[in-house]
Amino acid sequence: MLAVAAIAAGCAPAGTGASGPAHPTPSRQPLKAPPPATTPGPHAGNTPGTHAKKFKSAQSALAARAAAAKRWGLPRIPLTPPPPPATKPRITTREGFEVDGHEKLGLPPVFTTVPTKQRIVFLTIDDGAEKDPVFLRMMDDLQVPYTAFLSDYVIKDDYGYFKRMQRSGVTLNNHTLHHPYLPALSYRRQQYEICGMQEVIEERFGKPALLFRPPFGNYDRDSLRAAKSCGIQYVPLWNEEVFVDHWEYREWDQKIRSGDIVLTHFRGREDWKGTMPDMIRRFLNKVTAEGYAVARLEDYL
Numbered sequence: 001m002l003a004v005a006a007i008a009a010g011c012a013p014a015g016t017g018a019s020g021p022a023h024p025t026p027s028r029q030p031l032k033a034p035p036p037a038t039t040p041g042p043h044a045g046n047t048p049g050t051h052a053k054k055f056k057s058a059q060s061a062l063a064a065r066a067a068a069a070k071r072w073g074l075p076r077i078p079l080t081p082p083p084p085p086a087t088k089p090r091i092t093t094r095e096g097f098e099v100d101g102h103e104k105l106g107l108p109p110v111f112t113t114v115p116t117k118q119r120i121v122f123l124t125i126d127d128g129a130e131k132d133p134v135f136l137r138m139m140d141d142l143q144v145p146y147t148a149f150l151s152d153y154v155i156k157d158d159y160g161y162f163k164r165m166q167r168s169g170v171t172l173n174n175h176t177l178h179h180p181y182l183p184a185l186s187y188r189r190q191q192y193e194i195c196g197m198q199e200v201i202e203e204r205f206g207k208p209a210l211l212f213r214p215p216f217g218n219y220d221r222d223s224l225r226a227a228k229s230c231g232i233q234y235v236p237l238w239n240e241e242v243f244v245d246h247w248e249y250r251e252w253d254q255k256i257r258s259g260d261i262v263l264t265h266f267r268g269r270e271d272w273k274g275t276m277p278d279m280i281r282r283f284l285n286k287v288t289a290e291g292y293a294v295a296r297l298e299d300y301l
């Protein structure tokens with residue numbers, strides 16, 4: 001059973017939100033990384049051998065993660081995801097999400113979760129209106145992977161911001177040129193929206209996207225045909241959406257499961273009552289407390 005409200009909520013225009021500066025100076029986070037948290041212990045030189053070295057480097061990696069968590073106001077250290085799987089899971093379209101002739105036409109699979117037994121979730125961030133430099137520093141520092149779905153009309157005033165994001169290892173994906181409700185458009189118009197965004201991504205960021213997410217999660221057969229026609233291989237939707245002040249769930253029992261794709265948006269104080277780092281804290285606090293690590297979606301596709 002699906003919670004339709006959660007589906008409709010994706011990318012919906014935000015509420016009135018709090019008034020305030022668009023780029024407030026963060027009060028809790030230092031802008032520069034402090035000096036390394038660990039120094040060699042008193043016996044550092046007395047334990048040769050790779051085991052000791054490995055133990056020490058694991059220890060200092062943990063200490064660095066603990067320090068980063070503290071810097072960003074997280075009560076728990078985010079869990080480290082397992083290495084990418086040697087054999088990728090088989091991604092299929094979720095039951096009830098197929099279009100006519102889906103398999104026969106070889107259309108990209110539409111899914112909300114990745115089949116895995118590992119205790120991991122995937123973070124995906126949509127649109128691109130808010131361009132908070134503190135958010136980029138936070139995610140680099142915490143080493144939390146995520147996947148972006150960008151719409152040209154909100155990113156075109158600052159492609160450089162997303163170029164920096166890409167340089168830190170984030171994959172930039174397709175979320176149309178103007179964020180329309182696709183099923184209302186003709187095939188040609190849908191193709192313009194999706195394939196036009198492919199051209200923007202290729203021109204600005206070097207290579208076209210393999211992942212496409214339809215605005216609001218709404219699509220029809222033409223959307224998937226158009227996406228396929230310009231190289232899209234996967235259409236990931238989401239099972240949960242995290243906001244700055246609450247979570248919403250697709251499933252009736254309101255629980256996170258292994259392999260779930262979580263949606264959020266590039267939004268700031270103009271759209272909701274907090275900053276991107278505030279939202280990330282809400283996201284990480286819950287997934288870490290429930291024992292989930294955040295993994296990179298592309299590693300499973």
Ligand SMILES: [Zn+2]
Binds near residue numbers: 010011127215216
């Ligand atoms: Zn959107």
